[in-house]
Amino acid sequence: MGKRAGMIKTIILFPLALIVIYPFLFIVATSLKEQTEISANPYGLIFTPTLENYVAVFERFSVARSLLNNFEITIFSVAGIVIFAAMAAYPIVFNPNRFNKMISGLIIMGYLIPTQALLIPVYQIMIKTKLINQVPGVIFLYLAGSSLAVFLYVGYMKTLPKDLFESATIDGCGVWGCFWKIIFPLMTPMIATVVIFNVFFVWNDFINPYLFLSSPENATLVLQVLKTRDQFAVEWGLGLSITTVIMLPLLVFYIFTQKYLIKGMTEGAVKG
Amino acid sequence: MVNRLIHSMRANNKFSRNLQFELFLVPVLLFYSSFVLIPMILSFIYSFTEISFQNVSYSFLGFENYKALMEDELVKASMGYTAIYTIGTTVLVTLAAIPLALVLDSKFPGRNTYRATFYFPSCVSAFVLGFVFQYLLSSDDNGFLNSILINVFHLEGIPFLGDIFWARLCSILVCVWFATGWNATIYLAYLQSIPEEYYEAAQIDGASMLQRIKYITLPMLTPAAKISIMTLLTGGLRVFDLPFALTRGGPANSMSSITQVLIVRGITEGKIGYACSLGIVFLLLILVITLIQTSAMSKLEEKVN
Numbered sequence: 001m002g003k004r005a006g007m008i009k010t011i012i013l014f015p016l017a018l019i020v021i022y023p024f025l026f027i028v029a030t031s032l033k034e035q036t037e038i039s040a041n042p043y044g045l046i047f048t049p050t051l052e053n054y055v056a057v058f059e060r061f062s063v064a065r066s067l068l069n070n071f072e073i074t075i076f077s078v079a080g081i082v083i084f085a086a087m088a089a090y091p092i093v094f095n096p097n098r099f100n101k102m103i104s105g106l107i108i109m110g111y112l113i114p115t116q117a118l119l120i121p122v123y124q125i126m127i128k129t130k131l132i133n134q135v136p137g138v139i140f141l142y143l144a145g146s147s148l149a150v151f152l153y154v155g156y157m158k159t160l161p162k163d164l165f166e167s168a169t170i171d172g173c174g175v176w177g178c179f180w181k182i183i184f185p186l187m188t189p190m191i192a193t194v195v196i197f198n199v200f201f202v203w204n205d206f207i208n209p210y211l212f213l214s215s216p217e218n219a220t221l222v223l224q225v226l227k228t229r230d231q232f233a234v235e236w237g238l239g240l241s242i243t244t245v246i247m248l249p250l251l252v253f254y255i256f257t258q259k260y261l262i263k264g265m266t267e268g269a270v271k272g
Numbered sequence: 273m274v275n276r277l278i279h280s281m282r283a284n285n286k287f288s289r290n291l292q293f294e295l296f297l298v299p300v301l302l303f304y305s306s307f308v309l310i311p312m313i314l315s316f317i318y319s320f321t322e323i324s325f326q327n328v329s330y331s332f333l334g335f336e337n338y339k340a341l342m343e344d345e346l347v348k349a350s351m352g353y354t355a356i357y358t359i360g361t362t363v364l365v366t367l368a369a370i371p372l373a374l375v376l377d378s379k380f381p382g383r384n385t386y387r388a389t390f391y392f393p394s395c396v397s398a399f400v401l402g403f404v405f406q407y408l409l410s411s412d413d414n415g416f417l418n419s420i421l422i423n424v425f426h427l428e429g430i431p432f433l434g435d436i437f438w439a440r441l442c443s444i445l446v447c448v449w450f451a452t453g454w455n456a457t458i459y460l461a462y463l464q465s466i467p468e469e470y471y472e473a474a475q476i477d478g479a480s481m482l483q484r485i486k487y488i489t490l491p492m493l494t495p496a497a498k499i500s501i502m503t504l505l506t507g508g509l510r511v512f513d514l515p516f517a518l519t520r521g522g523p524a525n526s527m528s529s530i531t532q533v534l535i536v537r538g539i540t541e542g543k544i545g546y547a548c549s550l551g552i553v554f555l556l557l558i559l560v561i562t563l564i565q566t567s568a569m570s571k572l573e574e575k576v577n
Contacts, residue, residue: 005380006378006379006380007380009375009380013375013386017389017390019449020389020393020449020453021392023401023404023405023408026408026416042414042416043416043419083299084299084300084303085300087296087297088296088299088300090293090296091293091294091296094293095289095290095293097290099294100293100294100297103297106309107300107301112562113308113555113559114506114509114510114554114555114558116510116512116551116554117315117534117551117552117554117558118308118311118312118315118551118555119531119534119535119539119547119551120315120318120534120538120539120544120547120548120551121310121314121318121544122307122311123538123539124314125306125311140303140306140307143299143300143303144303144304144308146303146304147304150300175292176292179296203397204396204397204398204399204400205397206397206399206512206516206517207512207531211535211539222399222400225399225400226399239403240404240407243400243403243404246396246400247400250396254395261391
């Protein structure tokens with residue numbers, strides 16, 4: 001009985017899963033089709049594959065450069081958020097005074113503020129500071145969005161035993177050393193969560209590169225997709241091969257982190 | 273004398289310790305104030321002035337910008353679309369995510385593969401997904417859905433992205449397609465935390481399956497609903513990528529998001545003061561709705577427990 005009910009669920013879910021997965025198969029398949037094949041057989045999954053589109057986008061759209069930009073922006077932003085947010089949580093938890101409580105409220109408030117609402121003055125600041133069209137400028141914007149990470153770290157740091165910190169201080173560990181030698185390494189599970197969420201967010205982000213990285217040599221992959229649509233709307237293969245280039249590293253990352261991802265989401269959710 | 277010296281040394285020590293601690297806040301505060309706090313203050317000030325990229329004078333306007341917002345057809349259209357999209361996605365995703373989570377919580381062959389499959393779309397950028405669906409929903413006979421309608425069912429094609437009603441509906445359904453798995457995972461996390469004994473006790477008391485769902489599962493899901501609905505509401509109000517990728521805000525501005533109007537008025541047209549007033553309204557709207565929703569759900573949580 002139980003077994004049969006289980007099989008029925010497997011069968012009922014199958015078409016749903018197919019609907020979820022088909023667009024991804026469509027992306028990869030189309031990217032491997034010749035233009036004539038795309039017009040003749042746009043949705044089929046059986047055909048002779050070719051790398052023609054990939055060669056074309058790497059030559060015509062400097063996709064290699066964009067891929068590098070994506071890696072650079074993601075690595076520096078995520079590393080910055082991981083370290084700076086943990087640093088900010090440290091005085092909030094281990095040196096609680098009125099000032100730090102106020103600061104903590106102020107930072108965590110940032111989670112509720114829609115950053116898009118502030119676009120116009122941010123745009124003005126980016127122009128005035130000459131950070132517009134510069135990769136570091138966009139990285140700074142992501143670093144400004146570390147509210148959720150601070151919030152998660154504060155929650156996790158509060159669960160650490162207080163005497164751990166006190167005994168380390170007695171042993172001669174200073175404020176600085178104590179953080180790097182004891183507290184930060186203990187943050188590993190939360191670091192994993194913060195890394196995973198921010199990697200997906202930064203890698204996929206559209207609006208910040210769209211507004212603040214308009215020159216071709218600084219473009220990210222998502223902007224290249226937009227460009228193929230504006231210039232070669234009929235040649236699906238071009239845009240969809242860049243899409244595949246965007247998704248492939250994410251897919252690898254997803255496979256390796258899926259376990260932590262769902263665990264982290266639960267922790268983040270339960271604490272939120 | 274000695275006492276005083278020791279006292280001042282201790283105070284000094286405490287001061288330096290505090291200072292050392294405060295230094296840890298510097299990096300986050302630096303970026304956060306440059307790109308969030310200061311822009312927020314500037315937005316507020318600008319929203320009462322006539323400042324633009326062409327005109328740097330700060331002539332004070334009072335509430336003129338806010339009044340003009342109410343007359344702006346594009347602003348009205350974006351508010352309308354945002355409301356429809358937010359309500360539509362919140363209701364439909366919630367209705368789809370809870371049953372999906374209930375099924376994914378039970379034991380059956382291939383469960384983990386299914387969980388990973390349903391979660392995956394939320395890992396990919398909404399802009400990219402919109403770009404792909406723009407092909408799949410293309411209004412000409414070449415679109416995926418249209419070619420099925422025409423060739424398999426011998427029906428007429430539907431202008432999925434060319435007609436206001438269909439385009440808005442499609443944007444909502446694409447969101448349901450990619451967000452359901454993510455939200456189901458939140459519900460799933462809470463379902464897994466329900467102790468097995470609750471169900472056993474209910475079974476002994478002779479509760480039917482529907483009764484068990486009604487009296488144990490659903491009340492236990494309220495905290496999950498609080499989070500899931502909050503992310504859906506804020507995500508819906510902030511929407512930009514998806515309608516922009518699908519139709520660039522068309523047809524006839526029917527899918528312009530608030531963010532898109534902010535960019536058009538503020539950056540393309542350079543009306544800084546005016547766009548900032550829209551930004552402030554947008555910010556307050558999100559804050560108020562989030563506060564109402566979380567406090568209402570917290571009350572509900574107390575009631576069911």
